[in-house]
Amino acid sequence: MHRKFEKIFAIIIKLLTFFSIIMLSFIIIFIIKESIPVFKKVSLLDFLFKMEWNPLGEPQSISIFPMILASIYVSLLAIIIALPIGVGSAIFLSSVLSEKIRKILKPAIDILAGIPSVIYGLIGLLVLVKFFEVNFDFSSGESVLAGGILLSIMILPYIISTCDESMIRISKQYKIMSEGLGVSKWHMIRYLILPASKKSIFAGSILALGRAMGETMAVMMVIGNSPVLPKLFGKAQTISALIALEMGGAEVDSLHYHALFAAGFVLMMILFFINMIFHYIIKNIDL
Amino acid sequence: MHRKFEKIFAIIIKLLTFFSIIMLSFIIIFIIKESIPVFKKVSLLDFLFKMEWNPLGEPQSISIFPMILASIYVSLLAIIIALPIGVGSAIFLSSVLSEKIRKILKPAIDILAGIPSVIYGLIGLLVLVKFFEVNFDFSSGESVLAGGILLSIMILPYIISTCDESMIRISKQYKIMSEGLGVSKWHMIRYLILPASKKSIFAGSILALGRAMGETMAVMMVIGNSPVLPKLFGKAQTISALIALEMGGAEVDSLHYHALFAAGFVLMMILFFINMIFHYIIKNIDL
Amino acid sequence: GSKVNSNEEASNNEFKSQILFKGSSTLAPVIAKISTNFIEKYKTWDKVDKDFPNKSLDIFVSAGGSSAGVKAVIDGSSDFGMVSRSVSDEEKGKIEGYKEFKIGLDALTISVNPENKVYEVKKSLSTEEIQKIFSGEYKYWDELDSSLAHEEIVIVTRDLGGGAHKVFQKKVMGDKKVREDAIQAPSMGALVTKIMENKNAIGYASYGMVNQNTGKIIPLDVDGVSPTKENIISGDYKISRPLLVIKKGELLPQEKAFIDFLLSEEGMKIVEKMGFVPAK
Amino acid sequence: MGAILKIKNLSVDFDNKKIIKNINMKIEEKKITAIIGPSGCGKSTFIKSLNRMIEEEKNSTIHGAILLNGKNIRDMDKEQVREKIGMVFQSPTPFPLSIYENMTYAPVYYGIKDKKQLKLIVEEKLKIAGLYEEVKHDLKMKATKLSGGQQQRLCIARALTVEPEILLLDEPCSALDIKNTANIEEMLMKLSDIYTIIIVTHNLSQAKRIADYTAFMLNGEIVEYGKTEELFESPKDIRTKQYIDGSFG
């Protein structure tokens, strides 16, 4: 009987989902578990909102406020730069270019996602940072701005990929009606495709934001890694850079080690809240 | 006049696209430029297909065949693991769960994309690698399999995000017709939503593949980094791990340095070709 | 073009408020940490010394490898070079008025997991034994000593091109190659973690890491010499390398002020905290 | 025979706007019942209520009861209701699959696996809907490429594959020419030996031709409901008369 097959199918889907939820929970629980010892020594508020990070000093101080700000600052900057470029490119790819050129350009853009971050970091260091130093007379080019620009390139393919596919679908569905009204392609893009792709643009941004917040190596190489309050043209240190930089040296099971996990946990929560806000906004925009 | 606005809009879109193409070309050209010096000393074929990597030895030998295989092996393994889980979860999220639970679970899954790779690497080392050592009596648990599993978790949100959004759209459009036929949700998923989402699934896989091939830190911590031919239960070294591991120590402008860029270039080309093949397949499947 | 010229002129006549360090990636975090403390302490040059003008204190540290550090000093693109190996005579010949300051020593210990009974059976390994272990001639622990378990030896190294491995290669392995399927750890922390997690692992953990993890990993003696601070400074313990800051020509007064701080007790404490053996 | 479907005090709101207003009605078994009325009066909403499709509209609220053979459909499985009460929607929307896959979509669900049997069903139902001759060589073509009328016939054929007890048709001939309309009407009259059919149509002569009973709907209310001849020849309500007399040609 076919219904039997269907039951099996349902079970498989449920199992697969269960799998991914298990993984998700496992990772979250692991991070939380490794974070807890910190909060026996430092209050959550102190950890979040004080300024100094000196886990090896005497007295120890572990607070990551500057890194929290830096993480948010750099990632949002990256999104702000990448979003218009990404959406613009997705529009161009999906609605303007011929299928032929598209078929070459799209895989080319997708490889941007596959270039290792070290290489991005190196390019950032040799080109971007250098550029600021030479042209803007910065004493050193390592800065939030450099990090934001570099990250924006790295997240570009995520935004483009997510938007482009749904724009093609929308355009397929309504193009004929729009063209029947004698309206130009650009008008259709502006007044039909863009508003109808809102959800995809949001989904892409969220994915890209996650990528931006989690990215380590490349940012680490161009942002200067100074645990100070971030300024656009000044150095800063992101949470993920902090973790990557110090995890290698932190003694396992020391307070330092747990503090780094706690920083990871905070990063996770920030991302979660930003995503929730995004979801809330998109829900209310699209009435 | 409105047409003037339209012209401006068209110019902006073109400019934005131009921007992203410039960035793309710039990065590709940079990598190619830094790769070229290698091929004055070593033939491309030798670089690609010989076994030994010893850029500092006497005589120097720089060939990356084992790393090429390892990169492909680990990433495809990750995709093979993540694809069913990701697609299954996307189906569940989009078609089975209530909007309410979905709205909490989706942002939670999205944060998987934002956890820094060091943390993934550490979890991989402390849990996954350990697990193999304890349960399977491996002398050391670092292996292609560990890398593949870890990567599959990391790329999960990319697959889920890309599929889920389009599945919701498709389900919205055809659900009523399908329900009018008295057919169950599961039947609709299997016979309507899945076939109609093929394109999104492919797009997600490509994005995820790029992420998998480019990922460095986490893989590096669980795969052992031995430049030998990869076996499922044996150690291996991916191209991106090679680059990340040695870039810090390579003297700028040395042959070693250029060889690392050349390795990056090869990674890029592999990704490009795999993407092209994917695009070709999807084109021919979807007649 | 004119802007660069005027800048150069300015630096010739006026007070130079910036100091540039370039070179070894091992040393870079140490110098960076010390300079951060220095800057935090004084903020502006006039607080360091009344004779200096009220200018902001800028010390820049960039990593690029020891050889890049030497090169930067030769061509003058950096004020100081950071080098984590000895500087060859040929290199010294290219630097007029060569000066070198020894900040400390980086020592590698041959360490194993506490569950591995090798440290009870053989407190000390000879260079030859270490060579055989790392080159793969010994595959199982019982080949080293028959009383040990018949279990595979797991080799953990740093990346084979990196500074740490170079020292190990030069001081222990000589011409022999480390076996291909050794685990290359991406950081010293990862290397140590691996030794702590795997009972059959052996690797060269840095001196500092061993001290941070006493009891969790066990360092063995090499040729009968144990890796203690004294033995390392005296040079009896052989797997070590110097951490040097090098300079071409005379120091400017402000540069001297910073080097003094580097070599002060405060500086040395940081060197030790970062896992190295301080020079003093 | 008797009433297979009893509608009691049915009301439907969209966003608190009353669209269906307290309808009471009995549908006779194995007869054809036509629903007529001006555009936007609530015909589609009404018949969508009959197999609980209206519940899929998120902004709807439903009051009242619908009894299928005496059993409230709200107490039944949605799927079961729709297996028994099939529906052809007003806008013909084939799935983005091939013609063949559109046709086998439901039968496969109802447990038919055998390729030959499936092929027979596809052929039979397409013939009933008068589409078979036109597409017999293109069964693998995407159904979305069919002409408007062909799509409509495909959707009718697709609904027949479920073999329901009651068939709801929402303007099934709107995109069809005379010949195909005649085909479909003939088919419906044949089917009414076995099935109960409810058809929404704006074509009064169609209602006259095929329906046993006709209901006239206006602003969400059933103004008049009775035997087709009676309703057309001696309407009791002045509004029914006006609507019918508006007819012309």
Place this chain on the structure above:
Amino acid sequence: MGAILKIKNLSVDFDNKKIIKNINMKIEEKKITAIIGPSGCGKSTFIKSLNRMIEEEKNSTIHGAILLNGKNIRDMDKEQVREKIGMVFQSPTPFPLSIYENMTYAPVYYGIKDKKQLKLIVEEKLKIAGLYEEVKHDLKMKATKLSGGQQQRLCIARALTVEPEILLLDEPCSALDIKNTANIEEMLMKLSDIYTIIIVTHNLSQAKRIADYTAFMLNGEIVEYGKTEELFESPKDIRTKQYIDGSFG
């Protein structure tokens, strides 16, 4: 007056399957021309060729020429052609925007910015299509929520906002009840003072009522074309006669 549109040797293939076969025809200015014929015979394909919409189907190949006021439309800008030759498609597909945005979509493109003026246009065209009264309070509602007939009227109103010279209508009344059909027919007859109208219909009496000229199409060929009365009263071709006589009710 004369022929505003001359169609010369028009053929259309889909994937090398001939759908339109060598059509020659002249369309009179400021008259209503009806195209009738069985489902799937190529009516939609034919009128889609008239404003080059058919070129958007990727698997189509087109031969022959279409002259608009003596000028080959292939030598004109696509957009310009469609500005002059407006079209209402067979399946009414509102954009997934609000009713208001659907209506202002084209006017905004043609340079109208003033809010008041836009509102006037929306109101006027919706009134012509007989939809205004029903939706005047819900102009911000998503157009996809309208009933089938309402969507069709919206699409007609939307096409009118372009103010074309020629209006192509593909079964514009298929989802409409008598009253609204009458409204639309009345409107079309009024509009034919200013516009040239080509209408595809499967409703023969509708063709009789409103069309000045009628063309009967079969298997991609124009079998007969002439004054409406002549075609219906004394068809020259036996197939035309058969088709018309197939009529009933």
